[in-house]
Amino acid sequence: MRKALFTAFVFLLFLPLLKAQTAIPYELAVGLRVQKTEQLYWENGVGADFTSDFLLQKKIHLKLSYVTSRIGSAFLSNAVRQDNVIIGADWRFRSDKDFQLFAGLNTGFFHADMEIPKFDVLPHNSMLLQLEAGLFYKFKFPLATSLSVGYNVINGDGVNIPGTLFPVYYQLSVFYYINK
Amino acid sequence: MKNSIYILFAVVAVIFSSCNPSPSLDDKTMLDYGQISYAVPDSLNKHLLSAYLPNPTPTQLNTPVIICAHGYTATTFEWDEFRAYANTKGTFYVSQVLLGGHGRSYTDFKKASWEDWQSAITWEYKNLSDMGYKKIYLAGSSTGAPLIINMVKNHFFDQYSLPKGIFLVDPIIVSSNKTLTLVGLLGPVLGFTTVDLANGEKGHWYVYRPQETLKQLMALIDLTRQDLEDGITLPTGTYMKVYKSEKDETADPVSAFMIYKGMRTSSGGNIDVDLENSNLHVFTRLEGRDNITADQRALQQKVFAEMEAKMNQ
Numbered sequence: 001m002r003k004a005l006f007t008a009f010v011f012l013l014f015l016p017l018l019k020a021q022t023a024i025p026y027e028l029a030v031g032l033r034v035q036k037t038e039q040l041y042w043e044n045g046v047g048a049d050f051t052s053d054f055l056l057q058k059k060i061h062l063k064l065s066y067v068t069s070r071i072g073s074a075f076l077s078n079a080v081r082q083d084n085v086i087i088g089a090d091w092r093f094r095s096d097k098d099f100q101l102f103a104g105l106n107t108g109f110f111h112a113d114m115e116i117p118k119f120d121v122l123p124h125n126s127m128l129l130q131l132e133a134g135l136f137y138k139f140k141f142p143l144a145t146s147l148s149v150g151y152n153v154i155n156g157d158g159v160n161i162p163g164t165l166f167p168v169y170y171q172l173s174v175f176y177y178i179n180k
Numbered sequence: 181m182k183n184s185i186y187i188l189f190a191v192v193a194v195i196f197s198s199c200n201p202s203p204s205l206d207d208k209t210m211l212d213y214g215q216i217s218y219a220v221p222d223s224l225n226k227h228l229l230s231a232y233l234p235n236p237t238p239t240q241l242n243t244p245v246i247i248c249a250h251g252y253t254a255t256t257f258e259w260d261e262f263r264a265y266a267n268t269k270g271t272f273y274v275s276q277v278l279l280g281g282h283g284r285s286y287t288d289f290k291k292a293s294w295e296d297w298q299s300a301i302t303w304e305y306k307n308l309s310d311m312g313y314k315k316i317y318l319a320g321s322s323t324g325a326p327l328i329i330n331m332v333k334n335h336f337f338d339q340y341s342l343p344k345g346i347f348l349v350d351p352i353i354v355s356s357n358k359t360l361t362l363v364g365l366l367g368p369v370l371g372f373t374t375v376d377l378a379n380g381e382k383g384h385w386y387v388y389r390p391q392e393t394l395k396q397l398m399a400l401i402d403l404t405r406q407d408l409e410d411g412i413t414l415p416t417g418t419y420m421k422v423y424k425s426e427k428d429e430t431a432d433p434v435s436a437f438m439i440y441k442g443m444r445t446s447s448g449g450n451i452d453v454d455l456e457n458s459n460l461h462v463f464t465r466l467e468g469r470d471n472i473t474a475d476q477r478a479l480q481q482k483v484f485a486e487m488e489a490k491m492n493q
Contacts, residue, residue, distance in 0.1 A: 039361040039402055077409045078441040080434070112434070119437045121426055121455060156434070158356025159427045159459075163434030167358050 026052035029144060029175035035067045038168040041079055042072035047173055051092075061090045061102070080164050081113040086128060098138045106130040106150070112162045123162050129153040134171070142177040201371035203388045205286055211255070212388050218255045218283025227256045227263075229275035230307035244272040244315040244344070244491035245308060249301050251322025251352070251462060252397050253375070255283040257384040258321055258465045265484045272317075272491050277304045279324070281393070282386075290390040294400040298327045302336060309340035317345045317491055321462045322431055323397060325351030325422075326404040329439070333407045337415050345419035347487055350462045352431035353405050353438045355398075363398055367391030380468030408442025419490065420451040423464075423483055430461035456483075 033047045047065030051058045065086045073079040088106030108128040114120050134148025148171045156163040208215045217223070225231040229245055246266075250258035256276035263274040277300040281292025301318070308316055320328040325348040337343055355361075363370075373389045414420055420443060424436035436453050443451045456463060456479060464480050466472045 039398065073409065078411055078438075079409045080438065080441075114437060116440070118453065118455065119440075122433050122437065155358045156354070156356070156432055157358075158429050158432045163354050163356070163432035165358075166361055168362060 026050065026179065027058065027177060028179050029177045031144075031173055031175035033065055033067055033171060033173045035072075035084075035169055035171045037166045038170075040164060040166045041069045041074070041082070043067040043069045043082070043084065044072045045084075047175070049175055057095065059092050059095045061092060061104075063088045063090065063104070063106070081115070082162075082164055083111045083113075084128065085109045086130070088130070088132070090132070092136070100136040100138075101134075102136055102146075102148070103133040104131075106132055110162060110165055112164050123156075123160055126154060126161050126165055128165075132171075142180040144175045144177070146173045146175070147171070148173075203286070203372055203374070205388075209383055210387050211283065211383055212286040212289075212386050214285030214287070216383050217285070218257075218278050219288075223256075223283075224278065227276040227278065228304055228307075229273050230304060230311065233273070236311060236313070240273075241312045242314055244317060245275060245313050246272060246317040246319055246347075246487070246491065247275045247277060247301060247304055247308070249277055249318070249320045249324030249327060250279060250282070251324055252297075252393070253282070253289075253386040253389060254322070254462075255384050257468070258462060259319070261465060261467055261480070262319070262484060262487075265481075265488075269488060271488060275304055275308065277301050279327075286386065286388055286390065289386055290392050292393070292396075294327070294396045297323070297396075298330065301327060302331065305331075305336075305343075306340060314341065315344050315491070316341055317347070318343055319347040319349065319487070320351065321349040321464065322352050323400070325349075325439075326353060326400050329404050329407070329412065329443075330400070332414060332418075332443075333404075333412050337418075342415045343418050345421070345490060346414070347490075348420070348422045348439065349464050349483070350425055350428055350431050351422060351435050351439060353401055353408065353435035354432040355401065356429050356432045360394060360398055363391060363394045367395055378468060378470045380470070384468060405438060408438050410442075411444065412442055413444050414446055414451075416446040418446070420445070421486075421490070422451065422453045424453065424455055425458040425460055425463050426455050427459040428461050429459075 029049045031047055033045050035043045045067035049061050049063050051061040068083045069079055070081050074081045086106045086108035088104050090102040090104030093101040110126045110128050112124040114124050130150045130152055132148050132150035134146055136146040138144045150169050152165060152167050155167045156165045205213050207213060248259035256278050259276045263276060266272055266274045280296035280299050281289045318328050328346060370391055372391060374387060377385055422436050422439050424433055426433055440453045458479060464483055466476060466480055
């Protein structure tokens with residue numbers, strides 16, 4: 001009986017959301033991302049962007065991305081191999097227009113590959129906390145592009161945080177809308 | 181809207197009117213003031229081997245000699261203890277170069293480029309090579325390290341007697357203070373930065389760091405990092421060892437990893453790296469610091485002994 005009541009409660013809780021999802025369109029875009037860190041590496045990768053009317057009429061966008069120097073500066077070079085897994089949320093200004101502005105907050109995980117056990121004593125993992133702002137443009141066809149600048153609030157200090165986690169980065173992304 | 185434009189205009193005006201401020205230089209005990217100078221003949225003649233031993237005998241020419249280059253804002257003082265160690269052992273000579281623009285005055289420092297800093301090392305190396313020294317080594321602490329790596333990259337040694345070995349102590353390829361990566365943007369507004377020195381360090385280091393020199397430092401380490409990414413090969417027969425503190429609030433310890441990845445011996449082998457259990461920057465210099473521990477002293481002596489042993493191998 002308690003189990004049935006709980007199931008009904010959960011159903012009622014999510015009913016408006018489910019209705020919204022079926023009744024209101026959403027946008028899901030996937031794409032490529034190029035990142036340049038100020039005074040450091042090129043790190044490239046992939047990203048996804050999701051929004052829906054239930055996210056305040058598409059004013060909030062949820063993001064997921066992975067960028068790495070392995071297909072950037074560290075490709076065929078001695079640069080440090082490092083990976084960034086990032087999730088975040090943006091607030092879109094002019095969300096009903098083709099040309100939008102955005103500001104957001106990201107978090108995630110950073111890993112620098114020390115390769116040799118001797119260097120494992122150096123800090124090589126860190127949580128990410130980023131502030132990001134930029135421009136976003138939707139084309140008439142199902143493509144969009146964004147240009148942004150970000151700031152790593154947590155950055156290397158020579159003691160506890162990986163030394164190749166630098167503060168300022170720039171990103172260029174190109175997205176394809178898979179539901180348009 | 182109109183008010184916003186006025187406010188924006190006022191902010192921009194304040195920023196530009198305060199651009200590139202200079203510090204007030206009124207303390208004569210500061211190196212920045214210009215009254216104390218390491219660049220006077222008395223000091224140079226005391227620190228440079230080419231000057232204090234101008235006519236070496238054949239035996240002396242066969243004795244190992246090591247050119248020691250100090251770091252950014254420092255002076256020859258940084259290698260005084262190694263010189264004292266060498267004097268007690270008598271098995272090798274130390275030549276302490278004073279980097280260009282350093283040890284003089286704030287004004288001299290401000291106008292010097294990193295190539296000027298480096299010129300003191302190349303000048304002494306050329307002298308010792310021309311004099312006939314056969315076993316020349318180099319040691320670079322902090323910024324001294326990328327200056328020496330740059331000489332290797334540019335094949336400077338090809339025209340002289342090749343160095344037998346290179347020792348790098350707390351080399352800087354990446355700064356621990358990541359705000360420095362923004363010096364190109366913020367520098368003109370800041371004008372200069374200031375450091376706190378211990379009482380024993382006063383008069384041996386600059387207190388003020390002009391933004392122009394910070395830009396030079398960042399240009400040097402950025403260039404060196406990129407050169408290491410491409411790979412640098414040591415001259416034939418040249419040995420290299422890096423000593424790096426595991427925790428260092430000036431030169432990020434990842435610098436050691438970058439050098440390890442980027443440098444190769446002439447036969448394609450890896451260089452040697454020791455990560456030391458230390459939180460000091462340039463841990464081989466203890467003089468002038470507050471509260472030195474027995475462990476720090478032991479580490480210093482261990483590294484000095486290792487360098488001596490390598491040079492007399």
